[in-house]
Structures are given as structure tokens and as C-alpha cells.
Amino acid sequence: MASGNSVQGLAATPSHDPFFRVATASAFTHDLLAGLAAGRHAAIRVPGFLPRERCEEVLSALEERAFDSYGSTRVQPQVMRFGVGVSDHMADGGVADAYWKALEGHRAAWKGLGLSFDPFLVCREGLGADWPGGVEVGRRGGRELGDGVAREPNQGFLVHFDDALREYAGELLDTPLIGQFAFNLYLAVPPSGGETVLWRHRWRPEDEAHRRPASYGYDETVVRGTESLEISPRVGEALLIDPRWFHAVRPSRGGRRIALGFAVGLTSSGRLLTWA
Numbered sequence: 001m002a003s004g005n006s007v008q009g010l011a012a013t014p015s016h017d018p019f020f021r022v023a024t025a026s027a028f029t030h031d032l033l034a035g036l037a038a039g040r041h042a043a044i045r046v047p048g049f050l051p052r053e054r055c056e057e058v059l060s061a062l063e064e065r066a067f068d069s070y071g072s073t074r075v076q077p078q079v080m081r082f083g084v085g086v087s088d089h090m091a092d093g094g095v096a097d098a099y100w101k102a103l104e105g106h107r108a109a110w111k112g113l114g115l116s117f118d119p120f121l122v123c124r125e126g127l128g129a130d131w132p133g134g135v136e137v138g139r140r141g142g143r144e145l146g147d148g149v150a151r152e153p154n155q156g157f158l159v160h161f162d163d164a165l166r167e168y169a170g171e172l173l174d175t176p177l178i179g180q181f182a183f184n185l186y187l188a189v190p191p192s193g194g195e196t197v198l199w200r201h202r203w204r205p206e207d208e209a210h211r212r213p214a215s216y217g218y219d220e221t222v223v224r225g226t227e228s229l230e231i232s233p234r235v236g237e238a239l240l241i242d243p244r245w246f247h248a249v250r251p252s253r254g255g256r257r258i259a260l261g262f263a264v265g266l267t268s269s270g271r272l273l274t275w276a
Contacts, residue, residue: 020200020227028240030130036242037179037266042198043231049126049238050185054117059187059258061113062150074216077156077251083110083149085276086172087216093169095140103146119260120147123185124274126238127264131272138173138265138273145173145275148262150187156194156251158217161203162243164265172265173273179266182243183274189233190255196231196239199223199246222246233257240264 023032023041026048035041067080071088084106089099124147128135137144164172164180171177184196201223210222223246231239241247243263262276 015227017200017227020198020229022229022231028127028130028238030132033131033240033272036181036240039242041242042200042229042245043196043239043241045231045240046126046238047234048236050119050122050236052236054119054122055187055236057115058113058119058150058260061115062187062258065109065113067150067152073214076215077158079155079157080152081149083276084146085149086145087167090167095168095172100143106146106149119185120262120274123148123183123238123260123262127183127240128272133271135264135272135274138175138275140173142174146262147274148260148276150258151261152256152258153249154190154252154257157247157249158212158215159199159220159223159246159248160217161246162263163203164263166203173267173275175267175269175271175273177265177273178268180243181240181264181266183262183264184233184239185260186233186235186237186239186257187260188256188258189235190252190257193250193253194233194257195250196233196241197248197250198229198231198241200227201246202244203246217248218246220248233259 019040020042022043022045024045025032028044028046032044036044062082065082067082070079070081084102086095086099089096124135137147162182164177207222210218212219262274265273267273
């Protein structure tokens with residue numbers, strides 16, 4: 001992997017987009033976040049974002065708990081998770097009432113881990129340390145959404161995109177969004193595999209011909225011939241991507257891939273709000 005703001009995993013060809021790159025830094029800065037929102041980067045990675053001993057504390061606690069899976073009809077191959085995500089509670093373009101009850105259990109489960117710190121709060125503080133107003137959990141109807149989940153996609157994620165503006169009727173949050181990011185903090189990584197792949201391709205109506213039946217994902221033919229970059233996970237590293245680019249996670253080989261994750265929205269007033 002190259003470092004700095006160099007393009008990773010790409011040959012310098014005439015078709016290369018110089019803004020489709022990964023920026024590597026020691027911290028999330030205002031300029032980097034603004035650059036991601038503006039399209040000057042495709043992703044930002046911060047090695048050593050969370051000290052290894054804190055990663056091991058969270059991982060050790062999670063390894064003693066049973067993970068649930070995302071809905072098997074919509075998410076195949078199977079992806080395991082600890083916590084509740086709003087995506088499994090979509091209803092008619094909105095959020096089902098069942099989400100709020102499930103969220104109560106989510107909060108109790110995370111509190112029951114007995115951690116010495118709140119990992120999602122630490123992630124928000126680190127992400128927003130140089131952003132005016134910091135980072136807060138978003139609200140819907142005045143109620144605070146979930147703060148994050150632990151995901152274990154050992155068989156990978158299919159090619160897909162994430163865009164609350166397209167996935168929900170109206171606004172998901174009480175404050176309108178003008179941009180969206182996806183945050184991951186890696187607690188465990190496999191010896192090989194588990195890479196995040198981004199393609200320089202955003203959704204078009206004709207892409208629906210490539211969508212897998214009843215699935216969140218698409219056949220990889222949807223991005224055939226498209227410029228891409230690949231990012232290998234590292235323990236303690238934080239990765240922030242623009243998930244409106246089509247992206248996927250490759251299957252893990254020889255070990256578990258567990259990451260803390262949440263979505264981040266940039267609002268019309270310049271605030272950064274999260275949800276899971």
C-alpha cells in the first residue's frame with residue numbers, strides 16, 4: 001500500500017481520475033473531511049486511530065457474545081453483527097416502529113459488555129476533533145438513532161452503494177443531508193482478504209438491471225471496466241469512505257474481520273451526524 005495522498009492499487013493510465021484516491025493521515029482534519037465531501041478524495045484512512053489495547057478490550061468482550069445476522073433474504077452471503085442497524089427496519093421508505101424497541105435492546109447489550117469506555121463516543125470524538133461542532137448522533141422525530149454496530153462480514157459484502165437520500169422517502173434525519181460518509185474502525189483483521197474495494201461509479205437507473213433479486217447488492221458486472229481501488233484493513237485503523245461510490249468487501253481468509261461502523265451525514269448547516 002502506498003502512503004500519503006497517493007493513489008493505491010491503481011496504475012497511472014490516461015483514464016485515471018486524480019481525485020479518485022485514498023488520503024492517509026495521522027488524524028481526521030477539517031481539510032480532509034471537507035475534501036472528502038467535495039470529491040477530492042474517495043476515502044480517508046487513519047492508521048492507529050484506536051490504540052491496540054483498546055481494540056483488544058472491545059474485541060475480547062465481543063468474542064464472548066453471540067452475534068446476530070442481517071436479514072437472510074436481503075443480505076447474502078451472511079453478514080454477522082452485534083447491535084442494531086436501521087437498514088433492517090425499513091418500511092415503505094421510512095423506519096418501522098420495531099426499530100425503536102430493538103434499539104433499546106441494542107443499548108442494553110452494549111452496556112452489558114462492561115467496557116471501560118464508550119467506543120462509539122471515542123470514534124465520534126476522534127472523527128470530529130477538528131470539525132466545528134464535532135460529531136453527534138443524529139435524530140429522527142426528535143429521537144436519537146443508534147450510534148453504531150460491530151460487523152463481521154467474513155464472507156464479504158456484495159457490490160452496493162449507500163445513500164440515505166435514495167434509500168428513504170423524504171429525510172432520514174430531522175436535519176437535511178447534503179453528503180454522506182461511512183466510518184469503520186477495525187478491531188480484528190484476517191491474514192488475507194477482507195479488503196474494501198471502491199469503484200469510480202455512482203448509481204444510475206440502468207444499474208438496476210444488475211441488482212440481485214430481493215438483495216441490497218448488485219452483480220459485479222455493474223462495475224465492469226470501471227476504475228477501482230482496494231484498501232486492506234489494519235487493526236486500529238479508521239477508514240472513512242464516500243459510500244455513494246459503489247463498493248464491496250472481499251471475503252476473509254484465515255481469520256475474522258470485525259469492525260465498528262456507522263454512517264455519517266453532512267447536513268445543510270454543516271453539522272456531522274451519525275447513525276447505524
